[in-house]
Amino acid sequence: MAPIVASGATVLRDVLSGSLLAVQGRADPSRRRVVVLVVDGLGWEALHARAGHARTLMGAGARRIATGVPTTTAAALTTLATGVDPGTHGIVGYAALEPGSDRVVNQLRGFDRDASGASGLPAGWQRARTVFERAVEDGIAALAVGPRHYATSGFTREVLRGATYIGAKAIEDRLDAAFGALRAAGRGIAYCYVPELDVVAHRDGWASAEWTTLLERVDGAVRDAARDLRGGERLLVTADHGMVDVPRSAHVLLDERGLLGDVRLLAGEPRLLHVHLAPQAVGGADRWREALGTSADVLTREEAVAAGWFGAEVAAAVAPRIGDLLVASRGRAAFYPTEDVPSRGMVGQHGAWTAAERFVPLVRFDG
Structure with a gap:
């Protein structure tokens, strides 16, 4: 078997933590605001296969990086948000054994609380400090922008801990909201989430016309946001994992x-x-x-x-x-x-x- 990640390669866990370093002036003194747009399920191979439908995303600045294992949303987003791997933060799969109760618990929904206030996962299950918490401690604004219905989820509470959540319904509105809030704050980082491509891929496959149409929409939103960037601002676009169509x-x-x-x-x-x-x-x-x-x-x-x-x-x-x-x-x-x-x-x-x-x-x- 090949190694999971080549030694010295840029990996997903570095993206948000590196953005904070830039805004702190340690990696790039000119950088004041960074937005990391995560397009759920957008793999490098699929993007290449649909390059003609994503001219902005396939521009000169595009390169390939490795996500972690398992290549699943719960683990990968936690890795991005904490800057550490699943062996440290503890989210090791889509569903995982909770040894205390000897039950398999969904890691996306298991943090949600029932009417009594109890959740399916014990306190401290997500074991790592987040990049957002580190930013706030340093006086830097930390934002998370995504669909409104994620604002109160347990996963948001535990994995995006420390970030101020902003809900925005449309994909295009999310990037506008992220940069608008950071400009008001003056200096900060923002995580911006697009789950729609992943949803369509699960239903229809990444090779479907529906997926390609949605990719074009994401590409257009990125194009418009990139054109409006001001001095000291950066937009990074990445993904949590790729996708395989399984017959x-x-x-x-x-x-x-x-x-x-x-x-x-x-x-x-x-x-x-x-x-x-x-x-x-x-x-x-x-x-x-x-x-x-x-x-x-x-x-x-x-x-x-x-x-x-x-x-x-x-x-x-x-x-x-x-x-x-x-x-x-x-x-x-x-x-x-x-x-x-x-x-x-x-x-x-x-x-x-x-x-x-x-x-x-x-x-x-x-x-």
């Missing part, structure tokens, strides 16, 4: 391969399963490797940690959240326990570390 013929059903008998819990996502084995499991990784053949890389937790899948270090408190086995798709396969799983309706998927999923753009515009 139904590439679905692998674990029950048909005789693999569910040893499974206690399944977490992760269809392209990167976290398999928590029953105590009496026989054969372990070798049995799964034989059953899945060339469709997947199957590693034990210890092997995945040693390979740096979750960063250079994995905290002792985070390790139990990771599966006993990690099953990562090598190609277009997606792994499901049985044929009746509702998520089999998704076309675009992500989570594993193929090039289409783990490489995203980083585009810079300076005023």
